Amino acid sequence: MESQVEITISKVEKVKKGIRKKRNKHFLAIFLFIAPALLVYSIYVIYPIISTLNFSFYEWNGLNEATFIGLENYARLFNDAIFWTALKNNAWVVLASVLVQIPLGLLMALLLFSPIRGIRFFNSIYFFPFLMSTVAIGILWGFMYDPINGTINQLIQLFGFENVAWLSQENTAMFAVLFVIVWQFAPFYMILFKSAIVGISEELYEAAKIDGANGLQNFIHITLPLLMPTIVSSSILAVVGSLKSFDMFYIMTGGGPNHGTEILGTYMYKQAFINFNMGYGSTIAFIMFLVALVVTVIIQTMDYYRKKRGDLL
Numbered sequence: 662m663e664s665q666v667e668i669t670i671s672k673v674e675k676v677k678k679g680i681r682k683k684r685n686k687h688f689l690a691i692f693l694f695i696a697p698a699l700l701v702y703s704i705y706v707i708y709p710i711i712s713t714l715n716f717s718f719y720e721w722n723g724l725n726e727a728t729f730i731g732l733e734n735y736a737r738l739f740n741d742a743i744f745w746t747a748l749k750n751n752a753w754v755v756l757a758s759v760l761v762q763i764p765l766g767l768l769m770a771l772l773l774f775s776p777i778r779g780i781r782f783f784n785s786i787y788f789f790p791f792l793m794s795t796v797a798i799g800i801l802w803g804f805m806y807d808p809i810n811g812t813i814n815q816l817i818q819l820f821g822f823e824n825v826a827w828l829s830q831e832n833t834a835m836f837a838v839l840f841v842i843v844w845q846f847a848p849f850y851m852i853l854f855k856s857a858i859v860g861i862s863e864e865l866y867e868a869a870k871i872d873g874a875n876g877l878q879n880f881i882h883i884t885l886p887l888l889m890p891t892i893v894s895s896s897i898l899a900v901v902g903s904l905k906s907f908d909m910f911y912i913m914t915g916g917g918p919n920h921g922t923e924i925l926g927t928y929m930y931k932q933a934f935i936n937f938n939m940g941y942g943s944t945i946a947f948i949m950f951l952v953a954l955v956v957t958v959i960i961q962t963m964d965y966y967r968k969k970r971g972d973l974l
Contacts, residue, residue, distance in 0.1 A: 709894065710950060716943035723939040734944040744945065746920050747928045748952075750835060754906050754924065755956075757839045758846070758899035765843065766850025771880075773855055791848040798911030802841045803828065806913075828914050831921035837914050838922055842906070850895050857891040858884065893964045897957050902952045925949045 717734055721727035738744050769787050773780060790798070805812045806827040814824045827837040865883050875881070906927030910916065916931070917924035925945055933942025 697973075710947075713947050713950070716940055717947050719940045721939045722937040723933075724937070725883065727940070730940070734941050738944050738948065739943065743923060743928060744973045745922055746927075747925045749950075750922060750924045751904055751906070753835060753839065754903040755900055757843055758903045759896055760847055761843050762847045763895050763899060765847040765849050766895070767854045767888070769847065769851040770854035770858060771884075774858060775853075786852055788848045790845045793845070795845070795908045796843065796912060798845055799909050803913050806837055829918055831918055834914055834918060834922050837893070838910055840910055845909075846902070850899075853891055853895055856890065857888050861887050874909045889964075889967075893960060900956045900960070901953045904949055904956075 716727070718729060718731060719727035720730045720733075753804070773784055773787070777783065808814060808824050808826040808829065811827075813827065818824070821956075825833060827833050861884065866879055869879050869883060905926060906924055907930065910922050910924050911927050911930065914922040916927040925948070929942050929945040932938045932945060
């Protein structure tokens with residue numbers, strides 16, 4: 662009797678070993694497939710983040726030997742008025758991206774599905790700004806905002822208004838740059854929403870039509886709920902992209918006037934590569950990363966609980 666039990670236990674152990682071997686083989690195969698991407702991600706994303714955090718604890722000009730100073734850079738940062746101005750300006754960029762770019766991209770995508778003649782032409786025109794180089798767009802709009810010969814001022818003169826120094830006044834510079842950013846990147850969200858709308862089954866609209874639903878009701882009860890995953894993804898992209906903004910502001914205003922358009926990206930660049938204060942610049946860069954991470958986690962958490970409750974909107 663005991664021998665039979667031992668034989669049974671031995672068979673069970675062999676089965677367990679076989680299952681473990683198969684599982685290990687599966688894990689090994691999965692690891693081999695993701696290893697190249699993981700290696701590239703580690704080199705170009707994880708390692709720079711860790712290095713940035715490390716440099717933020719040093720006083721270093723990028724050339725001579727670094728001096729460890731602990732949390733002094735962070736203490737200095739939180740008492741830096743320019744940093745808080747830059748963070749506030751970045752908040753404006755985030756708000757413009759989430760509350761203007763994304764709705765505008767959705768509106769443009771909906772227009773592409775409307776019965777308008779020459780829709781292919783509009784499809785190309787809408788997407789054209791996103792295809793242009795940011796440097797070229799910054800220079801182009803810099804000329805358009807010229808206080809004397811700029812196209813914008815020539816247009817407002819036709820309505821009897823005086824010339825405005827759009828990029829030289831604190832009360833107009835920020836909104837002038839934000840307008841250009843919205844103009845350039847709204848087509849990107851248009852493409853995302855267009856792809857998502859194409860994936861919505863026509864049967865849903867046909868059923869709603871039978872029930873007597875109009876276009877607005879179709880949008881509120883069918884289109885918008887089914888676009889929520891795309892809206893969440895777009896919001897994350899908009900927030901992260903806004904916090905990483907640099908080129909448009911640096912080209913058009915350089916952070917001026919009087920730091921009126923200073924953002925974290927331009928301030929970090931000036932500290933690290935103009936003032937040669939790599940440690941302080943790394944501190945700003947790591948704070949940018951933390952802010953982007955926290956906001957992304959908040960958005961993802963809100964979306965998780967929305968799905969858990971079963972809410973459509």
